Amino acid sequence: MTLTATKFTPEVMLSAPRRSAGIPNPSGKLALYTVSTYSFTNHKKTVQIKVLNIESGDSVLLVDEPGWSEPVWLSDEEVLYLKSRDNGCTTLVVRHVNSSAVELSYEAGSITAPISNVKVKKLSDGTVAFACSALTAPDGQLFNPETEKKPHSSAKVYTTLFVRHWDAWNSENYSSLFYGVLDHSHGKYSLRGNALTNALAGTRLSSPVPPFGGAGDFDLSESGLVFVAKDPELDLALYTKTDLYFTPLKSFAESKPPSPQLVKTPGLEGYSNSPVFSHCGKRVAFTRMRSRQYESDKPRLMLVPDIHSPDKTQEFYATSDGAGGWDSRPDSILWSRDDTTLYVTAESHARTLIFQLPSTPSKATSLPTPIETPEGNVSSFHLLGSAETGHLFVSSTSLIDNSCYSVANPSSNSCKVISSASKQGKSFGLSRASIDSITFRGAGGDYDVHALVVRPSSFNKADTKKKYPLCMLIHGGPQGAWQDSWSTRWNPAVFAEQGYVVVCPNPTGSTGYGMALEDGITGDWGGRPYNDLVRCYEWVVEHMPEVDGSRAVALGASYGGYMINWIQGHPLGRKFKALVCHDGVFSTLNQWCTEELFFPVHDFEGTLYDNRPAYEKWDPARFVGDWATPQLVVHSELDYRLPITEGLAAFNVLQARKVPSKLLVFPDENHVRRNMKYTLSLFFMSWLKMSGRICVGF
Template structure:
């Protein structure tokens, strides 16, 4: 069914629809000279025909993530009203073509470098709420966004600001189903992207401003997603908790949320009943891609222990991954390893035993793949990943250990905050403690065949470890990391990040940057290292990787450089992902060998060819995708089977909402 045509040159994203008002909202680019969607194509052509390639910038950002900013071209929010045509051939006003309105035109508000995300705006029948950065703030040093409210029938109306103007980042803006409340996630500190998020609910009174209440002020977890209950009286959020992403129910402001998770990590929750007893969940684990489950509970069970849900309450609705992982990954399981880290704090790691492991295995049978996450405010959670798929390494015969050291998320905000000013000591000491705790608990690991891998901050730590290798790693893998903390300061785009984590600007606190810079320890590098970099990574520029490889080569340290000119901070293209995994596994196998120790009877042979088959199969079958939508979109084997159903369901949905 054909709905409408957007104006030429408009590439809409984050499309939302309100059925009651028939309003469709979206994010798209316009030229600041006029701000009219109808003139975007004209502006694009003038830019393309300008005759030279020079770009002039008077402010930051110059570039962001993987895209160079085009001066004068910004992102805004547009709306249009859908109406059924009498002959049912299309959907538009019977007398006029669709009118596309730039609701931010004349307000001075826009997104300078990136499309406005779906979690930054929300529709009610009468209003639109959105979160944007105030135009007077320096975009490179401030994370603060403000929440604004604007009537749908008054484009150009100066939006009403709902936030106080002293907070940090905002996300998850969401109107309640009845349109009377707006919820969002709010950080307290401007300039700290990993501050704790608090659920804020603003109640409108007769369509006018009311009161904002902080629902989770006393909860020491950081929710990442908001979903309203169908009755508009309560909320559901997702939050990391000790290595898992769990769904929680928020029934009352100030009351601690009730967990309703049962296993793995939840990517999305959709309530299906007004009494909060029926839910649709998207769930994955370290060893299983996302599948869809139905959770059917009575009211007593909702308030009870989620680990004691009766089996009959959980219904698995999909098995997209089963045919593709059975016999490869289905027998693998992630297990928790807790140990004492720096300052006598409890620290957690995930462990996956290798394919072919048995309780009768001899000591020192398996090589170790030791993973260091990025962020550094991030975590290894019990969820499927396409870029760092830990189960793949276990399937290839490696004992997998992934530590969540100081700075990790999901273990309380104070644990996360403790990395500031301590990039090279507290997390490093936790990694050392976790490494030896794993060797102690799992004697099957061969300490003479251990490796470490990391990206972003993990790549920084790989370089740091090469100058401080008390582990005895025999090979290292660096991906898009840091060689020089001082050089990175002026080449990265989001300068608020080093300002916070190194406790000041480079001018104010240069000593801290120098203290934790791997560049100052390259003379001690002697461990073979694979260096990987994406050419479109503007977060951590390619000069850091080239410098790392150069330092290794000049000192005669065995090293290899893998470069993807068309990838950003992440390697996302399926064929590039396959090459990435092939080269990483080939590098590890060259130095420590895959599977059980040679000479020991092994189910998994160390030859590279066997590994390639597994990687090719997993990539070709589309299991290197992060969420359900990507899974369906990327699995070539599924496309022909599901296409007809997807179209039919989409048409059904359209007819229902319009």
């Protein structure tokens, strides 16, 4: 599956096979994963299911047919996956890993609608609990858009907030959790009654939480289901609050589940995330934020000691002032086999690491420490094999490697790479020698700013006469960060291989450097973050002799696009030969055109009508009279977070002022986009080269 290239280009990046995170089987000998590949020859995408031999590192093809999804292990040698049908129905298919099996695959059930986010759990009676999510009609039944009667009018009528979200107009249909039982008889699994039960029917609750909620929003055990859902009593557009609920089940065959029980967390009213049952099924670990109007608040690691007493929860590293003693953002959670240890991912200085700590808050007396993992970012991790080993199967990426599988040993703090899709970058002509980082003093004077640096693979440190143009990438969020991880959206190596030295700063507002830096952007969008970027440019020009600061470009998306427009109207904008604004903000006074209104309410410290000066202060449109740098504007018509008019307004100003500019519009893409990566990558390159304002150094 390895693609080999002498030069890393947008085409190479997008045609390189992409592996999913690996999932080991119960014995820990095999790992299940998927591979998607795009061909520029026939302009088609193929997706396969493969199985990795963890000991040898070799893989075999398991499924190579259209329409499948969601593969999960049922046993050591059996995989269940979904098969989509033309009428919108879904078939459950079981496939044997052992090619000598009498029957390689068979159907285990059929559902009358599309389903997703499958989870299974082997139960003590030999059956398997099956859970998934699906769209639900107002009557609580499964919703199938293929069989739904089409209305005679396209009109939509709303009388409350939150009329659309991300890239779709909201409807009366909602996401819900369904469960059932897979019986095992005569060597085959079958879905009992060929039916699923809606766990949330009649509750006004919806899970997973859109637009990005998935299988991580719920978990199952012998005790029942835990899941997160928005508070139905609060306006979804104005509040982030999601609560954790527990639905006790005597059996996953129950046709009328009891009402979900609220897990109480006094003093914490923000997002709840990542609920995970302990192996004993009694305890649950999860994360919870404090503010109910701040989507990027610090998650607190939480424990429910007994899920049958959901009103009693405990916080890890709690402090009397409520700030919390661990200044990090815990995310994914994994229990050790004996339930005495928790493994938790968290960002730390442009990486996502795995930390370990006691599973009881009273025993967690010192801050958690990271275990050894490969260079880059951990994207997924699972227990491997028996309780005796204590090893973890880790999936990760880096700036040079799009997929790496490794085995980590927490007890010896060691790690062994099992398989790398790109041979740790060699297949792309990339290496760690191209990756660096810098640190400079921030504009506030009392903090440092960290930035990743990616140089061309042809860079020769000994050639002191060679000068490279600068490419500064500005991340979105704004509460986000550039990390040592792979991306097909904004891949720094793609720019570097065109002859740029790429600098990716993490200024005020960035995550992974403590909450003080992250929260510092609140009410200060164009203040400290902008001045941090000024400091970054000045530091690079002064301390990196290989960079030609007179040949520089800057690019940003979302908040990064806001910053590009802000830079346009300020002195830093004259330092760059060209700018690229991708789905950015033209005017902060338009922020109430967005869907999640809690975002501007928090970041601008109030509503538009209660605190208008805060919106006006950091409005890029105030300074359009100074716009002068050539600019590419990219926007998507299905971007409901920052509507298309933001891009059109910026382009109209540039054109009216006779500033060299170009507009690239994607009619069928959203704020993150799904299919525009190829065009976008090539267009960025062509704009920067053909604008005549920048001369790349290759």
